[in-house]
Amino acid sequence: MSEDDTPADDPELTLYRLHGCPYCERVVRRLDRYGLSARSRFVAGGHSTRNAVARVAGTRSVPVLVDHDRGVTMPESGRIVEYLDRIYGEGA
Amino acid sequence: MVDFELVAFPPSDHPEPGDRAPDFTRPLVTDEYWEDRTLSGLAAESGGVCLLFYPLNWGGKSRYWWSEITERSWPVEEPAVVGVGISQPFDHRRFADFLDLSYPLYSDPRNDVARAYDIVHDLDGMEGIEEPRPAVFVVDEELLVEYAWVAEEWPQSPPFDEVEAAME
Numbered sequence: 001m002s003e004d005d006t007p008a009d010d011p012e013l014t015l016y017r018l019h020g021c022p023y024c025e026r027v028v029r030r031l032d033r034y035g036l037s038a039r040s041r042f043v044a045g046g047h048s049t050r051n052a053v054a055r056v057a058g059t060r061s062v063p064v065l066v067d068h069d070r071g072v073t074m075p076e077s078g079r080i081v082e083y084l085d086r087i088y089g090e091g092a
Numbered sequence: 093m094v095d096f097e098l099v100a101f102p103p104s105d106h107p108e109p110g111d112r113a114p115d116f117t118r119p120l121v122t123d124e125y126w127e128d129r130t131l132s133g134l135a136a137e138s139g140g141v142c143l144l145f146y147p148l149n150w151g152g153k154s155r156y157w158w159s160e161i162t163e164r165s166w167p168v169e170e171p172a173v174v175g176v177g178i179s180q181p182f183d184h185r186r187f188a189d190f191l192d193l194s195y196p197l198y199s200d201p202r203n204d205v206a207r208a209y210d211i212v213h214d215l216d217g218m219e220g221i222e223e224p225r226p227a228v229f230v231v232d233e234e235l236l237v238e239y240a241w242v243a244e245e246w247p248q249s250p251p252f253d254e255v256e257a258a259m260e
Contacts (some may be wrong), residue, residue: 016125019182041125044185052124 013038016053016064023077024063030081036090038065098245101225105210106242113143113235114208120174126199132235140171140232142259144250145224147213150178151186153226153247158191160252167181168194169229171259178203178223188231194244200224211242226250228260 013031015038021047031038043050047060057064057075065080066073070087074080107113113131120129135141138142144161147153166173175197179187184197198205206212206224213225225244229252239258241250 040128041127042181043125044118044182050124 005043009087011037012069014041014066014068015039016041016043016057016062016066018062020041021062026077027063027065027080027084030084034084036084036088094241099216099250100111100245101213101243104225104242105211105242106227107229107237108240109237111166111237113229113231113237115204115235116205117147118170118176118197118200118205119181120196121181122196123188123194126181126185129198131231134137134172134174134248135231135235136233136234138169138172140230140238142166142171142173142255143176143229143231144173145176145211145227146211147223147226147247153249154187155191157249158193158195160213162191163196164250164252164256170233174198176200176205176224178221228255230236230255 005046013036015024015027017040019042037091041052043048043053043062050060053062053064054060056066057073059071059075062076063077065083072083074083093188094214115130117128117130120127120134131141131143146157161173173195175195177184177199178196178201179199179205180201181199184199188197200206203212203222209227212222213224214222226248227229228241229237230239231237239255240257
């Protein structure tokens with residue numbers, strides 16, 4: 001299996017997300033807007049089972065975005081969206 | 093063994109040893125998350141793959157096969173033993189938790205991977221549901237098939253000893 005911080009195939013971004021989570025979809029929409037592709041890792045079940053997220057981000061809440069090139073790991077959709085605007089947005 | 097005839101599967105044009113196995117991308121369900129993974133990427137990374145196409149989650153066959161494989165401690169790399177079934181990822185996760193399974197499972201609800209391998213089993217009496225025909229393919233890092241077994245009758249379990257020998 002791949003290491004948590006090194007995607008096996010291509011993308012420079014990894015998004016830990018939950019199926020049907022509106023905060024996660026918010027991040028996905030913003031990624032789409034900037035034409036960014038991210039590797040999606042879907043967690044399941046309660047917080048207690050989200051060890052992969054806890055290891056990379058120190059939190060068990062999703063979404064969590066990992067920007068491999070910049071060495072950034074970020075939880076919370078509001079912060080993630082701000083980050084994407086700042087780094088990848090029109091004014092960037 | 094039963095003393096009556098089982099249902100025979102029709103002939104299949106599945107990959108044979110020496111062929112290149114069809115590559116595909118599907119969500120691979122591991123113990124922590126699922127993500128889209130190519131078979132080629134997995135094979136390159138794991139030193140080959142033993143791909144097990146297995147019947148419906150929770151049925152006697154699937155539970156027995158995976159328990160048998162767990163008991164035999166089949167490898168998680170070189171090659172990586174990996175299942176392919178038609179359940180959606182949440183069900184794969186629940187099934188793997190139930191069995192305490194250490195092997196990842198590809199989720200293929202449309203059964204298109206089985207179609208690419210020409211091992212579709214259209215389930216009698218369950219309109220609109222098909223699953224893979226029981227099958228095992230051992231492939232190397234470059235998807236070259238080293239061993240292939242495809243069930244000729246339903247239901248038929250994999251030849252565990254033979255597969256084990258092929259993985260060594």
